[in-house]
Amino acid sequence: MPQNEYIERWEKLHGKRLDHDERTRKRAAREAHNSSKSAQKLHGLRAKLHAQARYKQKIQLRKTLKSHEEKSVKTTTAPTSDPLPPYLLDRTQPSSAKALSSAIKQKRAEKAAKFSVPLPKVRGISEEEMFKVIKTGKKTAKKSWKRMITKPTFVGPDFTRRPVKYERFIRPMGLRYKKANVTHPELGVTVQLPILSVKKNPQSPMYTQLGVLTKGTIIEVNVSELGMVTTGGKVVWGRWAQITNNCENDGCVNAVLLV
Amino acid sequence: MATLLPPKSKRIKLEEQKKTAEQAEFAQIPSDLPDILIQFRASDTGENDRTPIKVPGGTTVKQLELLLNELLGNSDDPLPYTFSVAKNSVETNLANVLDITDDIYSSILKPGHKTTEDLLTVLYTPQAVFRVRPVSRCSSAITGHEQAILAVAFSPRNSSRMVTGGGDNTARIYDCETETPVKTLKGHTGWVLCVSYSPDGKYIATGSYDRTVRLWDAGTGSALGDAMKGHSAFVTGIVWEPYHLWSGEDAPRFASASKDCTVRVWDAKLRRVEMTMSGHTASVTCVRWGGNGFIYSGSQDKTIKVWDGKDGKLLHTLKAHAHWVNHLALSTDHVLRTGYFDHTGKVPASDADKRRIARERYEKAATIGGKVVERLVSASDDFTMYLWEPSRDTKPITRLLGHQKLVNHVTFSPDGRLIASASFDNHVKLWDARTGAFIASLRGHVAAVYQCAFSPDSRLLVSSSKDTTLKVWDVRTRKLHTDLPGHQDEVFAVDWSPDGMRVGSGGKDKAVRLWRH
Numbered sequence: 001m002p003q004n005e006y007i008e009r010w011e012k013l014h015g016k017r018l019d020h021d022e023r024t025r026k027r028a029a030r031e032a033h034n035s036s037k038s039a040q041k042l043h044g045l046r047a048k049l050h051a052q053a054r055y056k057q058k059i060q061l062r063k064t065l066k067s068h069e070e071k072s073v074k075t076t077t078a079p080t081s082d083p084l085p086p087y088l089l090d091r092t093q094p095s096s097a098k099a100l101s102s103a104i105k106q107k108r109a110e111k112a113a114k115f116s117v118p119l120p121k122v123r124g125i126s127e128e129e130m131f132k133v134i135k136t137g138k139k140t141a142k143k144s145w146k147r148m149i150t151k152p153t154f155v156g157p158d159f160t161r162r163p164v165k166y167e168r169f170i171r172p173m174g175l176r177y178k179k180a181n182v183t184h185p186e187l188g189v190t191v192q193l194p195i196l197s198v199k200k201n202p203q204s205p206m207y208t209q210l211g212v213l214t215k216g217t218i219i220e221v222n223v224s225e226l227g228m229v230t231t232g233g234k235v236v237w238g239r240w241a242q243i244t245n246n247c248e249n250d251g252c253v254n255a256v257l258l259v
Numbered sequence: 260m261a262t263l264l265p266p267k268s269k270r271i272k273l274e275e276q277k278k279t280a281e282q283a284e285f286a287q288i289p290s291d292l293p294d295i296l297i298q299f300r301a302s303d304t305g306e307n308d309r310t311p312i313k314v315p316g317g318t319t320v321k322q323l324e325l326l327l328n329e330l331l332g333n334s335d336d337p338l339p340y341t342f343s344v345a346k347n348s349v350e351t352n353l354a355n356v357l358d359i360t361d362d363i364y365s366s367i368l369k370p371g372h373k374t375t376e377d378l379l380t381v382l383y384t385p386q387a388v389f390r391v392r393p394v395s396r397c398s399s400a401i402t403g404h405e406q407a408i409l410a411v412a413f414s415p416r417n418s419s420r421m422v423t424g425g426g427d428n429t430a431r432i433y434d435c436e437t438e439t440p441v442k443t444l445k446g447h448t449g450w451v452l453c454v455s456y457s458p459d460g461k462y463i464a465t466g467s468y469d470r471t472v473r474l475w476d477a478g479t480g481s482a483l484g485d486a487m488k489g490h491s492a493f494v495t496g497i498v499w500e501p502y503h504l505w506s507g508e509d510a511p512r513f514a515s516a517s518k519d520c521t522v523r524v525w526d527a528k529l530r531r532v533e534m535t536m537s538g539h540t541a542s543v544t545c546v547r548w549g550g551n552g553f554i555y556s557g558s559q560d561k562t563i564k565v566w567d568g569k570d571g572k573l574l575h576t577l578k579a580h581a582h583w584v585n586h587l588a589l590s591t592d593h594v595l596r597t598g599y600f601d602h603t604g605k606v607p608a609s610d611a612d613k614r615r616i617a618r619e620r621y622e623k624a625a626t627i628g629g630k631v632v633e634r635l636v637s638a639s640d641d642f643t644m645y646l647w648e649p650s651r652d653t654k655p656i657t658r659l660l661g662h663q664k665l666v667n668h669v670t671f672s673p674d675g676r677l678i679a680s681a682s683f684d685n686h687v688k689l690w691d692a693r694t695g696a697f698i699a700s701l702r703g704h705v706a707a708v709y710q711c712a713f714s715p716d717s718r719l720l721v722s723s724s725k726d727t728t729l730k731v732w733d734v735r736t737r738k739l740h741t742d743l744p745g746h747q748d749e750v751f752a753v754d755w756s757p758d759g760m761r762v763g764s765g766g767k768d769k770a771v772r773l774w775r776h
Contacts, residue, residue, distance in 0.1 A: 082767070083426020085409040085751045086452045086495040087585060087667055087709070089518075090542060090559065227706075232744040233728035235705055 117242050118185070118256050122202050122216035125151075130203075130212070134170070146170070152177055152247040154195050154211040154219065169210060177213060180253040182221050182241050195253070196220040196238050213253055217243045221255065288364050292316035293375050295363070299327060300345070302382040302676075311378055319362040327383055338385045341735060344373065345380040356382060358735065387674065387716035389602045391759030392776035393731055394721070397745045398761075399438040400770040403431055408765025410453050411752040414477065415597040416460040417604060418756030421763045422477075423771050424451030430465045431771075432480050435761055438773055442480025446473055452494060457511050458502040458598030458617070462527060464513050466494030472515050474527055487525060489532045492518035498548045500568065502598035503618035512568075514554055516546035522556045524571065534571035538564055545587045549633050550595055550621040551650060557584035563637055565649050575653045582640035586668050590634040590692060593673035593715065594624040597757045602715065604758070624675055627693070634692065636678055638666035644680055646695045657695035661688055668710045672717035677734065679720050683707035687722045689737065699737035703730050712755040712762070721762050723750035729764055729774065745772055 017023070035054070042050050134146040148170040155176050161167060183190045200218040201207035213219070220238045228236040241255035267275075296311040314326070320342060328337040343356040344367050359366045359381075367373050406426030414420035420441075424430045430444040430451045449468030456463055456477060463475040470493055471486035496516040505511055511527045522543055524534040541559035548554050552568040563577040563584055589595065599607055599616040607613045625631045635647040636659070644659040644666055664684035671678055671692060678690040687701040687708055706726035713720050719740060720732040729743040729750060747768035755762050762774040 083407040083409055083450045085709070086493075087544070088751075089452075089493070089495075229706055229726045233705060233724070233726040233742070 117216075117218070117258060119216045119242055119244060122214070125203050125214060130207070131169075148172065149175070149210060149212060150248070151175065152213045152253070154178070154198050154213055156197065156211070171210065175248075177247070177253050180219060180221055180241065180243070180255045182223075182255045182257055183244075184226075184257050185259060191225065193221040193223060193225065196222050199240055213243055213247050215243055215246050218258070219243060219253075219255060221257075223257075287369075288317040288362070292364060292368075295368075295375050295377075295379060297363075297379045297381045299330065300380050300382050302343075302384045314363075316368060316375055317362050317364045320359055323359070323363075323381070323383075338388060340383045340385055343382045343384075345382055346372070384676065385674075386718065387602070389716055389759075391714040391716045391719060393714075393719055393733075393740055394743070394762045394774040394776055395731075395741050396775060397743065398773050398775040400745070400772045401433060401438060401440060402770045403440050403443070404429070404765075404769050404771070406450070407748075407751065407767040407769060408771060409450060409751055411754045411763045411765050411771070412454045412456055413754050413756040413761070413763060414456050414460045415458055415600050415757055416606075417600070417758045418760040420460075420477065421754075421756070421761075421771075421773075422454045422456065422463050423752075423763075423765050424454040424465055424467075425765075425769075426450045428467070428469075430454055430463070430475070432463070432477070433763075433771065433773075435756075435763070435773055444473075444475050444480060444482070446482055446486065447471065449493065453497050455497040455499060455513070456596075457499045457513070457527070458596060459511075459613075460598075460600070462499075462511065464497045464499070464515075464527075466497045466515055466517075468493040470494065470517075470519075472497065472525065474530070483527075484530050487530055487532075489523050489525075489535070490515065490517040490519050490521070492542070494518075495542065495544055496546050498546050500548055501550045501595045501617070501621065503550070503614050503621055504552055504568070505614070514546050514548055514568075516543035516556055518542040520558070520560075522546055522554065522566065524554070524568070536564075536566050536571050536573070538573050538576075541583075544583065544585055547587045547589050547592070547635070548595070549589055549635075549649075550591050550625060551631070551633060553633075553649065555587055555589070555635055555649065557587045557637055559583040561639075563587065563635070563647070575649060577637075577645075577647055577649065577653055577655070579645050579655050579658075580637065580639040580641055580643075582665075584637050584639050585666060586638040588636050588638075588669045588671050588678070590636075590671045590675040591621055591624045592671055593713075593757075594620045600757060602758065624673075627675075634671075634675075636669050636671065636692075638669040638680060640665040642666065642682075644669055644678075644690075646678075646692075659690050659695050659697070661697050661700070662686065664707075667708070670711055670713060672713045672720075672734070673715050674717040677713075677717065679711050679713065679722075681708035681711045681722055685724075687711055687720070687732065689720075689734065701730075701732045701737065701739070703732075703739045703742070704728070709749070709751060710753050712753055714755050715757055715759045721753055721755055723753035723764055723766070725749045727766075727768075729753060729762070743774055746770075 131147040132150050133144050134148055135141040140146050152175045153171040155171055179192050180195050181190055182193045197220045198211045199220050201212050202216050218240055221241050223239045224237050230236055240258045243255045245254040247253050294313045295316050297314055298311045323342050324340050328334045342359040345356055357372050404425035404427050408423050408425045410424040412422050419436050421433045421435050422430055428447045432441040434441045447467040447469055451465050451467050453466040461477055463477045466472050470490045471488050473486055474483040494515050494517050498514050500512040512524055514522055514524045516522050520539045522536040523532050526533045539558040539560050543556050543558045545557040554566040554568050557563045561580045565575040567574055599613045607616050622631050625633050632648055635649055636644055638644050642662045645655040646657050647655050662682040662684055664682055666680050666682045668681040676692050678692045680688050685704045689698040691698055704724040704726050706724055708722050708724045711722040718734055720734055721729055723729050727746045731741040733740040746766050748766055750764050750766035753764040765771045
């Protein structure tokens with residue numbers, strides 16, 4: 001037994017003082033008075049230390065009060081997410097792609113949504129801006145019938161160039177894109193998806209045919225990665241998206257999925 | 260000038276083609292086909308019945324049926340059977356058999372599976388005396404719920420009443436004859452997660468996310484008293500006491516499982532908690548009340564506990580699973596759910612008769628080899644299932660391996676011969692309920708399968724999936740029978756009515772769909 005524990009030893013031998021409980025109670029009751037007294041009297045460093053200790057005490061006090069209050073409050077039973085059957089309640093839902101499909105279908109049901117697109121109006125692009133006249137060679141220069149497309153394009157994987165003599169439109173290799181960064185508007189997730197085709201270029205049907213990617217163009221993207229499902233229970237493969245940026249300035253194709 | 264006959268229509272041509280094909284088939288059975296030796300064997304007990312019998316090689320299924328009914332001595336009350344030939348004579352596994360579709364010659368001898376020299380072991384499986392016509396169309400889509408539908412249950416009496424629980428805090432009763440809503444059961448303040456008819460069809464119990472259970476009169480749809488409080492977390496499942504165990508006519512009890520790790524048994528008459536069974540250390544996912552009075556509860560603490568339904572004592576803890584137990588099914592689930600209602604639609608007059616018939620039905624369904632044994636199958640997050648016989652042993656009979664993702668739902672066929680399991684790996688698998696042997700994998704869904712339900716005659720199976728479809732499977736051929744598209748979104752719940760007329764389903768698209776033949 002350590003030497004300094006003489007009080008404990010005494011208590012073990014003789015028991016506590018008969019008025020022990022009363023003394024401790026009184027001391028505890030006096031505690032507030034003592035601290036108040038010292039708070040008023042102290043100055044200098046001791047006052048600082050006292051204030052600091054008191055400050056910490058109060059933080060602790062408020063925290064416990066708050067936790068007690070929280071305990072007594074009835075927890076709300078309405079969860080925030082969509083209703084789920086009991087067998088899915090404790091599971092973390094891979095909310096990514098499937099969550100959309102329902103929203104997509106609901107939107108579909110509203111007929112109006114079918115024809116509205118995120119970008120309803122686009123800036124007109126003149127032929128001069130779109131095409132550069134090629135003047136190489138004697139005959140070509142003279143008749144100037146050959147054009148190079150100055151905007152980004154999508155060229156299908158099975159495209160083969162025609163003989164140079166007959167090739168009226170040149171789609172430069174450097175401006176070809178195969179992938180688009182497609183955002184799902186409701187989920188707010190962006191995924192890079194392969195482009196399948198150009199569905200509609202609002203500028204002109206000829207640009208649609210040439211696969212020109214300008215702002216507002218409707219493209220079809222391969223969404224099979226997202227795992228959406230049709231009403232018939234088949235995996236959705238292609239879905240339409242609208243280009244939202246000026247690809248020729250940005251060097252990438254950003255699009256928003258049409259739902 | 261000779262008149263030319265008009266060309267035959269396509270229909271006539273097809274009919275003629277069919278006729279000639281049929282005739283050709285008949286003619287195909289050679290006249291010099293020798294007699295063959297066959298031996299009958301019951302597929303559920305695996306016992307050889309008789310000494311080998313000599314039959315003509317071209318014997319048809321109908322003739323085999325006649326013969327077997329005669330041999331088994333039930334020729335005055337004949338049962339339909341299906342027949343299959345075991346690939347080798349000791350084999351009893353239903354996965355390794357050849358089905359006899361029309362006659363022995365065309366399905367066994369002609370393809371060369373067996374020769375006329377062999378002794379054929381013919382496995383026979385009795386079928387239900389009634390036949391459920393496969394559902395094939397959506398007869399109606401009833402809107403009404405404002406949120407997803409989470410639970411569907413048909414009345415045990417017949418298919419005329421159905422109740423659904425939804426995320427809009429209501430349950431709704433439907434009249435399936437007119438396909439109209441009857442009553443909206445309002446009162447809960449949270450999603451209605453589970454609904455259950457009592458086996459006499461008089462009460463509906465609903466459990467909710469608001470931690471309460473409510474009772475309703477199934478006939479009028481009026482609430483029986485206020486919410487029954489007790490659970491401290493949401494209610495995951497409700498099961499009624501089997502009818503033949505009810506102590507008085509109108510004193511039913513039911514058990515509710517909850518996320519708060521307890522199972523509570525309620526008295527429906529006095530509307531209070533009779534017993535609280537605590538012992539699980541995680542959410543109780545499923546509860547079942549066996550016909551012998553045991554209550555089985557499966558939990559996320561990986562165990563299944565068996566409680567005594569009389570005094571709430573813990574009898575056994577079945578430990579084998581390596582992850583959450585998701586679902587439990589009893590081999591007698593169908594008869595316990597339907598009580599004294601059978602396929603004939605007759606209701607016994609007196610209470611004593613009702614109880615007697617309910618008990619008889621239970622005992623008939625649970626009898627294996629002359630003994631009343633109730634079997635339990637548990638589906639788990641560890642991708643496997645275990646088959647148990649809790650009244651005999653706390654060790655599982657066998658482990659059912661094969662799924663590649665968690666098994667969400669499992670069900671016994673009403674005749675107790677098959678187990679179907681629905682898993683998140685997009686497959687439904689069929690298992691032999693006697694041995695636990697794998698029979699077949701039913702592929703077709705393109706997303707997680709949530710639930711499945713057998714038709715009351717055990718010949719068909721319907722499964723609901725995240726891929727927005729229901730699919731009807733033919734159990735005998737183990738193939739897709741009908742694809743039922745129509746839902747706009749995930750199908751959370753499906754139920755086949757006890758009389759087999761209708762299938763009800765509900766899901767995220769907020770419309771209840773009824774499917775009919």
